[in-house]
Amino acid sequence: MTPTVTLIVPTYNEEAVLPAAFDRLDALAARGPADRCRYEVLFVDDGSTDGTRGLVGAYAKRRGYADYVFLSRNFGKECAMLAGLDRAEGDAAVIVDADMQDPPELIARMLDLWREGYDDVYARRRSRAGESWFKRTTSRWYYRLLAAMSPVAIQPDTGDFRLLDRRCVLALRRLREANRNTKALFSWIGFRKKEFLYDCDARTAGHSKWNYPKLMRLALDGITSFTTAPLRVAAYVGTAVSVLALGYAGYIVARTLALGVDVPGYASLLVALLFLGGVQLLALGVIGEYLGRMFTEVKRRPDYLVEEESTARGAGGRS
Template identity: 55%
Template structure:
């Protein structure tokens, strides 16, 4: 009997965990001949999320949980879940029920047909402002044009991954993660499922505009060096025109004997050039910061508990559960 892990990253989701479990339970009952594991990754929640998960596990042993030592962020919580998932396939599902668990049987059907990555693409984004939709579309267009990897648009983390996709993702241990791009980067056979996204079932979103901007920067700097090339291109163009302008000023002064004037224009050019230089230094700084963080070689996360047992993190790799155990 094949085993499927449903991976649910959770951060302060006490208001929706019970609803999520009820819907998952109904879906699982419609899919016979499979063994299921519901794996929650508690990402340092400050509410009663982990206590609710433990209470559910007390009467349903299909539930497992990884309790991280602090809040590491959703991207890290997902790789922690992949490390601890024991299924032949893993379905990543947000706890807020914006992505419907009722699509799981269809995902399993395509998985059995031979697809490795069955991802859900949104037809619409209910509960989101027009500005958020516009910025998301703009970001994906920019990312698709600046990278050689075909980044999927209007898709989230809701997908089924075959075990070989999971093992591939587990090898990508970079600290600053953009998992949506990694799904595309590893390749394999992919299948798209369209759906209408619902608003949150309860609670508030953890993704404000500042965090979304940070995620967008991670996406761009993780999968393309286009910003560095663009800054170099602007530097070349501005230097070229500055050289032409300098020749013009010198020639005009020598031939016509005009005195050098134009203090306002001179200050404007200096401020403009200073701004371009600061932007270029900022872009270089983003990439240098990534190099700095990667060279420290710190673990991606630490685990406080796994299924009611405290974890000795220095032996984490040796103590990870084996698939099928």
């Protein structure tokens, strides 16, 4: 029996890149028999405000292998991917960005590894065309930091471009937390994983929607949604400061007994107070981040809402 592979394509204001993406997706669908599979394409639009939805709708109506899901507003890429996974009914699913920086032509290579028995075949970036040195460096630092804090092994320098076996898709559907870090969840579910290296292309048109403030927020959300390590770090810093303060107090007592009353300087006292105040505010901020996430989770709101879809496939959970 010929397996079906569902391509999940999240979109958000991608009007400029879609014509080129359509051509490459059409070529991939036509190559299905050569790849010994049948491709289907599922677009998930995350509240675009340009002409993306019109282009996607027109494309899907002319192709029997294409469907779309339009979310009611911008919920974020993490939720858009979940909406796609909820509706992916193929034997395997592949997440592909609409900007085509992750070449869909590499899916044939993923399929070969999948047929060897691997459940999660992920692409690791060897190079990243069109990105600045600063962005590449900070991305590498983020993955190293997340790996150091995570309770499970995190694959470095990988994005969402990967092939997931059906049982991986079903496992991810069961994880319904509101604050999602899908890259970490890929690792958390386990199963047999295999990486391969590739060169990430530059965008064919348009510009990235991820500016540095958004990336910083994404990094913070990714860490605090998946690991409690920042809370432990705050506790360790507090303990270290307390030990240093106790040691310094002992030093002052000994010095006073040996040399007489010594009035410390105003500047040193002010620095110590500012330092301790900063540590306390940092710890409170970390605690606040986790409390905010608990506040969001206990509401049990849907992860996303659908405005329109062309497929009759039902969602696999809260939607």
